[in-house]
Amino acid sequence: MALDSNLVLDEETTVGNYFVSNYPPYSFWSEANVADAHAALNRAPAPNTPLGVYLHIPFCRKRCTFCYFKVYTDKNASEIEGYMDAAIKELEIYSKKPFIGGRKPKFIYFGGGTPSYISSKQLASTVDAMKRALPWDEVEEVAFECEPGTLTEGKLRTIKDQGVTRLSLGIENFDDHILEINGRAHRSKEVARSYDFARSIGFPQINIDLIAGMMGETEANWQDCIGKTIAMQPDSVTIYQMEVPYNTGIFKEMKILGQTTAPVADWKTKRHWVKDAFAALEQAGYSVASAYTAVKDSSKAKFLYRDLLWAGADLIGAGVASFSHVGGTHFQNQHDWDPYLAAINRGELPIYRALTPNPEERMIREFVLQMKLGHVESAYFQRKFGVDVERRFHGPLQNLKDRGLLATDHGMLILKRDGLLQVDRLLHDFFLPQHRTARYA
DSSP states (O other): OOOOTTSOOOOSOOBBOOOOOSSSOGGGOBGGGHHHHHHHHTSOOOTTOOEEEEEEEOBOSSOOTTOOSOOBSOOOHHHHHHHHHHHHHHHHHHHTSGGGTTOOOSEEEEEESOGGGSOHHHHHHHHHHHHHHSOOTTOOEEEEEEOGGGOOHHHHHHHHHTTOOEEEEEEEOSOHHHHHHTTOSOOHHHHHHHHHHHHHHTOSEEEEEEEETOTTOOHHHHHHHHHHHHHHOOSEEEEEEOOBOTTSHHHHHHHHHTOSSOSSOOHHHHHHHHHHHHHHHHHTTOEEOSSSEEESOTTTOOOHHHHHHTTTOEEEEESTTOEEEETTEEEEEOSSHHHHHHHHHTTOOOEEEEEOOOHHHHHHHHHHHHHTTTEEEHHHHHHHHOOOHHHHTHHHHHHHHHTTOEEEETTEEEEOHHHHTTHHHHGGGGSOHHHHSSOOO
8 A cells, every 4th residue: 555644644444554564565576586586595695794584484273354474274283394394494495505605693583373383392393403504503582473372381481492582472452352353363361371471481571462453442442451561561562553454354354345444443543542552651661662662671672683674684584475685685485385385395495576676775675664663873874875864865854844753863863753653654755756656565
């Protein structure tokens, strides 16, 4: 969904992607560019470029009505085993490519789907194999997504034993009815149990995820969620505003009913709720670290996956539909089960589409992603790209200043809270003209 913040925008939630996770938009990635990905893999890395690994574990107990990721709820134990073996084979192929250049990963991310869906035995054997392919002795962060209902104390101990430093619990809401109508598999009792288990085991960082604007959510419910979150005292809290991309259950239902407005809170309400949450968290001693995250102790609660990736790190994404970024080239794996496995079984990388941004597009990518942190250092872009971003983006920056959403201070561009809460829709003004009106995904 292309947005222009110079227009008076409809606050209703309609169908399309709101969250900006990369640039240029994914709709510009193409099968015709796959050769670029292979060329990038066969080049030596740029000096001092960190390396990360993302492993997509696409299995869930249920598919949420708002989920737009590649997930499966119908795979048996042998199919899961075969998939995990394939993902390891993929990493082994990458490990022999010149782009590795002797590097070892700095950060690891287990995403999904539901990484905690797989068994403790599968997780332990997967991690052992990952370490053989790309040793972890320089890893500074291992992040792991969990669904509360899949966790037992034994599984949590296994997860911690594998070196996980950042455990992220997908709580989303604390109300059983809201969890049910949004298709979540877990319930509130499982939230409390899994969090208490995780805290007792001593993970270095526990993050909890919430979503503002779910179907059925009310002001009273949201305030209750804020209170329960603060009472738990997690190390960090991530809050997303509900969006409705095209490949979600909500959109399919809207299409059947002929609806154009999604049955979730409007954007003004969602911004209000997140603003209230951030204010309450700040009152409780947290600090806001991005448009989505508040942390209790910024010296301990890090998120290297985000910070390094948004500053141009290389990332290898293993698994079906996974995204990678190598030497300035973006690429994505085959996004369906059979083509992905078939490529691996042939001993090939399962790359489906790719794009190599030009230098200006790479600069814009880092600029828009770092804007989501709420502050951008102009000198960083001068050093790295030779670009004065205050001059290059004078028009849209001035527009934000005129609207009271942005301030400048000694070379820092600082989004005020009201700007930070709607940053994703503001970012399109920094896109090149050909990317502003195109479908994002």
